[in-house]
Amino acid sequence: MKKISLLVFALALGACSTQKEIVDIPIIFDTQRILLTKEYLLNRYGLDQNTPEITPKMVVLHWTAIPSLKKSFEVFNRSTLPIWRPNIESASGLNVSSHFLVDRDGTIYRLMPETIMGRHVIGLNHCAIGIENVGGTEETPLTKQQLKSNIYLVKYLASKYDIDYVIGHQEYTSFEGHPLWLEVDDGYRTEKTDPGMDFVEKVRKATKKFNFKPVPTKQ
Numbered sequence: 001m002k003k004i005s006l007l008v009f010a011l012a013l014g015a016c017s018t019q020k021e022i023v024d025i026p027i028i029f030d031t032q033r034i035l036l037t038k039e040y041l042l043n044r045y046g047l048d049q050n051t052p053e054i055t056p057k058m059v060v061l062h063w064t065a066i067p068s069l070k071k072s073f074e075v076f077n078r079s080t081l082p083i084w085r086p087n088i089e090s091a092s093g094l095n096v097s098s099h100f101l102v103d104r105d106g107t108i109y110r111l112m113p114e115t116i117m118g119r120h121v122i123g124l125n126h127c128a129i130g131i132e133n134v135g136g137t138e139e140t141p142l143t144k145q146q147l148k149s150n151i152y153l154v155k156y157l158a159s160k161y162d163i164d165y166v167i168g169h170q171e172y173t174s175f176e177g178h179p180l181w182l183e184v185d186d187g188y189r190t191e192k193t194d195p196g197m198d199f200v201e202k203v204r205k206a207t208k209k210f211n212f213k214p215v216p217t218k219q
Contacts, residue, residue, distance in 0.1 A: 020108070020152050025073065027097060027111045033079035036094035037117050044091065045126050045182035052117045057127040057180060058165035059157055060120060060172070061150060061203065062098060063136025063194040069103045072134050076101070076111055091188050094119050098130035100153060106145030108153060114161070121172050122190065123183035129157055133195055142199055150199075151206040158210045166212050168200035174215050 037052035064072040076097045081088065088096075097118040101109045112118055120130035131153055133146045154166055167174075169192045175181045204212065 022108045022110050024110045027077045028079060029112060030079055040092045040094050041117060041126060044184060046184065047126060053115050054117045054126055056114060056129045056161040056163060058167060059154055059163055060128045060130050060167055060169055061195045061200055062120060062130060062132045062169045063142060064132050064134050065136045067135055067140045069134050072101060096120060098132040100131045102131060102133045102146050102149045104134050104143050104146060106149040108149050121169060122188060123181045124172060124175060126182055127180055136194055142195060147199060147202055150203050154203055154207045164213045166204055167215055168197060169194045171215050174218055176218065178216050
């Protein structure tokens, strides 16, 4: 399969690289996924668009809670949700996705264009670039290499786009009532703990020169 061959090539490239780079291993983004993404923008956010493009205003840090790059990639590499995600399927059949996936050795993989909407954070997908980190369980805590790569990516993205916020996935509900929050369903929420506030604060400290705005305080 072409995608798997590309993944194997990317793994080899990442393993032999001695400097920071972003390796492209695109997930499937076919006609079905494009249509579902545009439907999501319309139905969840009231945004009627001809394309699934976004204007990035924030970066959201995540973990996959999956121990390997291959299995993490496979989760994102389909257009529709698998049957084991009924808690979010009611909102849309669009599969989850993220713009970047950082392996445990720090290798950075770009899964999709930064200005196309990925489904990774309720209420904010229309303006958020997602960074997923492989692992995150007790058995596979996030690594120092991943931290360094997240810092690198945030600096890269903040230099390229007008980024106002860098948040952990667990902080997303703090934006309820904020102008960026567009989710139409007050009952559609999930509980998140990733990627841990220690990890998030370290990324923020290392990128403080960009003067990101503080996460809003819920009223």
